[in-house]
Amino acid sequence: MKKNLFSLIIITLPHISIILSVMLIVFLIxxxxxxxxxxxxxxxxxxxxxxxSISSAINGVRLSxxxxxxxxxxxxxxx
Amino acid sequence: xxxxKRRLLVIFIDILLIGIGLLVYALFHHVMPREGTPIAxxxxxxxxxxxxxxxxxxxxxxxxxxxxxxxxxxxxxxTISDRYSYTSKNISIKLKRHEKNGVVYFVQDIHIRNIESLxxxxxxxxxxxxxxxxxxxxxEKHNAIAAITGDYYGARDIGVxxxxxxxxxxxxxxxxxxxxxxxxxxxxxxxxxxxxxxxxNGAYQAWSxxxxxLDNSGKPKTAFDSDVKPKNPRAAIGYYEPGHYCFVVVDGRxxxxxxxxxxxxxxxxxxxxxxxxxxxxxxxxSAQMYFNGEIVNSPAKGGREISDIIYICENx
Numbered sequence: 001m002k003k004n005l006f007s008l009i010i011i012t013l014p015h016i017s018i019i020l021s022v023m024l025i026v027f028l029i030x031x032x033x034x035x036x037x038x039x040x041x042x043x044x045x046x047x048x049x050x051x052x053s054i055s056s057a058i059n060g061v062r063l064s065x066x067x068x069x070x071x072x073x074x075x076x077x078x079x
Numbered sequence: 080x081x082x083x084k085r086r087l088l089v090i091f092i093d094i095l096l097i098g099i100g101l102l103v104y105a106l107f108h109h110v111m112p113r114e115g116t117p118i119a120x121x122x123x124x125x126x127x128x129x130x131x132x133x134x135x136x137x138x139x140x141x142x143x144x145x146x147x148x149x150x151x152x153x154x155x156x157x158t159i160s161d162r163y164s165y166t167s168k169n170i171s172i173k174l175k176r177h178e179k180n181g182v183v184y185f186v187q188d189i190h191i192r193n194i195e196s197l198x199x200x201x202x203x204x205x206x207x208x209x210x211x212x213x214x215x216x217x218x219e220k221h222n223a224i225a226a227i228t229g230d231y232y233g234a235r236d237i238g239v240x241x242x243x244x245x246x247x248x249x250x251x252x253x254x255x256x257x258x259x260x261x262x263x264x265x266x267x268x269x270x271x272x273x274x275x276x277x278x279x280n281g282a283y284q285a286w287s288x289x290x291x292x293l294d295n296s297g298k299p300k301t302a303f304d305s306d307v308k309p310k311n312p313r314a315a316i317g318y319y320e321p322g323h324y325c326f327v328v329v330d331g332r333x334x335x336x337x338x339x340x341x342x343x344x345x346x347x348x349x350x351x352x353x354x355x356x357x358x359x360x361x362x363x364x365s366a367q368m369y370f371n372g373e374i375v376n377s378p379a380k381g382g383r384e385i386s387d388i389i390y391i392c393e394n395x
Contacts, residue, residue: 015093022097023104035306036288036361037109038235038252044107 010062021050046066082250083088091194109234112209117279140395143210149262149322152189160371165224168393169198172225182344183337184313185368185376186352187225187326194262195394197324199284201388202314206240207232207246211384213369213378215374226369227326228314230288231361233386238287239274242387246282249274253304254289256358257282262321264356268304284389286316292346292357299346305359310339312379314365316389317354325352329382334377361385 027039039045080088109339153171165172170384176183191197200221202212210233218226232240237245238252244260255272258264260281266289273283292301292315312331318324331339340348342359349357360366364383368376368392 015089015096018093019096019100021098026101033306036231036235036253038237039108042108042236043103050102 013059013062016055017052017059020048020055023048024052094265110209112205112207113368114205114207114210115247117206117245118249119249119275120244135380148192149190151192151322154192155191160224161348162371165371167393169193169393170224172370172391174225174375176375181336181338181378182329182331182340183335184327184329184340184348187227187368187370189225189324189326189391191322191324191391193394194258194260194322196285196391197258197284197389198392199387199389201242202233202384206242208236213384214382214388217385217388218369219372220392221390221392223369223388223392224371225326226388226390227316227328228265228361228365228367228385229387229389230286230314231365231386232287239272239285240287241274241278241282241285244278244283246274246278252287254287254291254358256286256289256291256316256356258284258318264316264318264324266293266356266358286358286360286389288361289359290342292342292349292359294352297350297355299350300341301346303342303346305342307362308342310341311362312337312339312364313345313362314360314366314368315345315349316358316360317352318356319350319354325354327352328366328376329362330366330377330379331362332379334379337377360389 027045032036067070141353151171151299153166154168155166156168158167159165163174169192173188175188177186198221200217201210202217203210214226214228230238232238232248235252237250238248239250239255240246240248241257251269251272253269256264256267257267257277260283274282277285290305292298292300310331313327313329315327316324317327329340329345330337344361346357362393364379365385366376367374367378367382367385369388374382
């Protein structure tokens with residue numbers, strides 16, 4: 001059960017990063033045209049930034065881990 | 080399901096979730112009403128400072144300066160009102176429509192005897208995020224004679240908000256315009272404003288939208304602390320001297336065959352009108368002017384609901 005939940009989170013994390021990144025790009029575009037709406041400095045955006053940062057960090061760690069693993073496998077094959 | 084179809088499905092779900100995310104964000108950011116509370120109440124002022132002059136004590140109370148109210152020859156003992164003007168013993172408003180270089184704009188030249196005749200009102204009479212109503216409805220509800228769009232404070236959670244002497248929000252956001260109980264108006268940059276200090280100095284209203292349209296010497300500006308610089312419908316408040324102000328609304332985006340104004344053009348207009356201080360309020364679809372029971376300009380796309388107005392009314 002715990003394993004399933006963990007793997008579900010791991011599968012979902014890249015999509016969370018994609019969704020939140022696109023949302024932030026939308027806010028950046030709106031903010032460059034009309035910053036009076038304060039799309040970047042409010043509490044909701046800060047929450048999005050926190051979630052995006054954490055999910056991006058985890059995704060990054062997973063990607064680099066996978067990269068190291070793949071490189072290791074390739075080296076073994078070459079040997 | 081093959082890989083291509085699965086990939087398309089995943090992309091579709093991601094795009095759908097982006098849309099849902101943006102909708103939920105908008106709901107929490109500026110749609111769902113959230114009531115706020117004042118953070119500082121008015122400081123006590125002298126009760127006699129703004130009472131009306133007793134007409135029996137003065138030979139010509141309407142034109143004679145007194146320490147108890149501002150004088151102006153245009154006040155009248157009887158209340159006279161038509162589509163383009165309003166005069167009473169306390170208020171004189173003249174509305175003019177101008178057309179210049181393909182731009183239509185309206186100017187309300189306002190004289191008041193007492194600062195209490197210039198008030199601000201919130202939509203639904205509630206301070207907070209997400210409370211909205213039409214400028215017409217807010218003006219009618221408060222028996223306004225003349226009114227103009229405010230700073231749409233409810234669209235964001237930053238910016239100094241002082242309304243009718245009460246401090247509601249103290250979070251800096253760009254230029255601030257302060258109207259004091261003594262009738263004077265000043266503009267401050269983001270770094271200069273101290274809301275509590277100004278409240279102690281007698282601040283009666285403070286708006287946070289901007290930018291300030293004239294420099295400290297009353298000359299037009301060429302650089303502005305704003306993103307909305309291109310031609311647009313505009314709303315602005317101008318100050319000549321205590322008791323003498325103007326409301327200006329510029330039509331744009333094709334309404335009334337008017338192109339709107341850039342901030343530089345609006346700055347020049349306020350200077351040509353003779354204002355000493357001028358401040359840009361919320362424009363675009365919000366830019367609306369009310370006078371004697373009707374919206375006099377042609378708001379872009381029919382206008383939108385706003386969170387606050389500035390209005391002129393007779394004192395109770």
